[in-house]
Amino acid sequence: MRLVKIGLASVNTTVGAFGANVDRAVALAKALSGDGAGIAVFPEQCVAGYPAEDLVQWQGFVDRQWAELSRFAAETKALPMVSVLGVAVAHRGLRYNCAAVVGGGVVHGLVPKEKLPTYNIFYEGRTFARGVAGMKEVHRGVPLGDFLFHCDFGLVGVEVCEDLWSADGPIKRRAYSGAELICNVSASPFRVGVEGTRRELVSTRAGDHQCTIAYVNQVGAQDGLVFDGGGYVNQNGRMALELPRFTQGQASCVVDLERTLRLRTENTTWRDDRKSWAAREAPVPVITVPVATPRDGLRYPVPAHRSFFLPAPAAPRSARAQYCEDLLDALALGIGDYFEKTRGFSRLGIALSGGRDSLLTLLIAHRWASRAKVPIETFYMPTRYSSEATRRAAETIAAELGVRFTVVSIDEAFERELAAAREMLGGQALTPITEQNVQARLRAQRMWNWANTSGGLFLQTGNMSEKAVGYTTIGGDLMGALAVIANLPKTVVMYLLDYLLEVHGYEGIRAVIARPAGPELAPNQVGEDELMPFPILDACFHLFAGEKLSPADVTAAVTAMFPEVPEAVLARHVSRFVRLFTVSIYKWVQSPISLHVGNLDLDRERALQLPVVTRTEW
Secondary structure, X not given: OOEEEEXXXXXXXXXXXXXXXXXXXXXXXXXXXXXXXXXXXXXXXXXXXXXXXXXXXXXXXHHHHHHHHHHXXXXXXXXXXXXXXXXXXXXXXXXEEEEEEEEOOEEEEEEEOOOOOOOOOOOHHHHOEOOOOOOEEEEOOEEEEOOEEEEXXXXXXXXXXXXXXXXXXXXXXXXXXXXXXXXXXXXXXXXXXXXXXXXXXXXXXXXXXXXXXXXXXXXXXXXXXEEXXXXXXXXXXXXXXXXXXXXXXXXXXXXXXXXXXXXXHOOOHHHHHHXXXXXXXXXXXXXXXXXXXXXXXXXXXXOOOOOOOOOOOOOOOOHHHHHHHHHHHHHHHHHHHHHHHHOOOOEEEEEOOOOHHHHHXXXXXXXXXXXXXOOEEEEEOOOOOOOHHHHXXXXXXXXXXXXXXXXXXOHHHHHHHHHHHHHHOOOOOOOHHHHHHHHHHHHHHHHHHHHHHHOEEEEEOOOHXXXXXXXXXXXXXXXXXXXXXXXXXHHHHHHHXXXXXXXXXXXXXXXXXXXXXXXXXXXXXXXXXXXXXXXXXXXXXXXXXXXXXXXXXXHHHHHHHOOXXXXXXXXXXXXXXXXXXXXXXXXXXXXXOEOXXXXXXXXXXXXXXXXXXXXXXX
């Protein structure tokens, strides 16, 4: 046996909080060492926080990282453990996103990231240079490039995040060069279903390359990105450890690297492929790390349920619960970290309308605030169009959650604004849309006034479906400091509320969903009557904006999806969606920072980059 205890540490970092980030990493390193770990793996850009974006163009921002990396090395010098953590370095005019190998108070090597993502939310190709195979340079006296590391327990390769996701990543040549343990430092944002994808990816890579993979992910939110943390130790395709998600923490497990070595000797295509590769390629050079890790007291890893053949007794969540809880945890983490890391707020504030969107926003905010002991204040601002039923629903859920509920009518102000607007128009009558928008803008203005004096974080409550087609008001319900559910389709909003009603049984939820969804800015207003059924709207959104289908192809797809609806009706819905979507881009590019939870988000900076001024002749 050749046993080693591998530790994973998921760190909640803040961009630019060098001291605090390293303090957290040092504390987790000491905890892992105390648990007997011989090697510890930390997230990508652990020193500076991720994503730093264009901040890495400032030399001082990069130089400070080296000082803090050196401090991490000094403060973990006495630990009999090797650490791998993410750092950026500036070398000969270029910036590299690296995994640093540290032990015994020394930085032994820096391995740059090779696969730089420049898609969806990522812009790393804009700021970083790529590492390449065979790179051998020296940075501040430390080897920088394509290296392996010989530790007393075995041969280690290190890599950064996207290197694992690419089928042509560096793991192949490093495993062929003898690396038994691959440590991947990662900062991979949350998106729906990502946990299953990551698990499958890590298992596949470990099996394909006949190695043990230690993967750890950053946890916490940065601006609109949410990182769900977690991590895995997977030996040759078999999972050995899973680190909990959505929380900072550490865990470790023992693996027998002789098992990895033995599996490589078996008669497999990997062995044949490795032989062919070795005949034409030079092996990756090795750096020795002279750290004596604790190994004598380790015991062979055996299943807790004492069977190598039977599955462990477990009660897995249903797919419904997994989906809903992941989304709710991610959004709650997004609110909490934005609140805490900006350090500019004392409470949360929500304009609670008695409708679905503001209700879900409140429930998500309460999910975090009830644990953090942060007060939430809600405001119901009725006009003549507001119903008693929505008021009762809003008041009921506020009481059930124990949050402050204040009723402040805007009807008098509404009348004054109508008069002022007519005066500005020379007596011309206002359009019905303008009258609706006046109400929305009055509510937003009052929320901003409350936030300015109270120090409150004003949460915007609009959903993605209505935002996509401009069913929202600039200066009104589109406003806020942080958009919580702006990337949730309306059908997902309703699905989550149904789930939360099942779990908690709140009468306030029951009262809200008992009524048709509508903004109550005009008499008897129903959103689906003014737009189209939300399932059809969301299908159009996915097919047109996500799959990039033509309107004709979208019509064909929704016809197959909704055979109970006449094709002519669906064609009108599709035509209307495309027209509303393209003319509404100018609206949603002005919306506040939104929390990203899917592959298709309405965020011009990070996701769907569309010109504001455009025609649809194509």
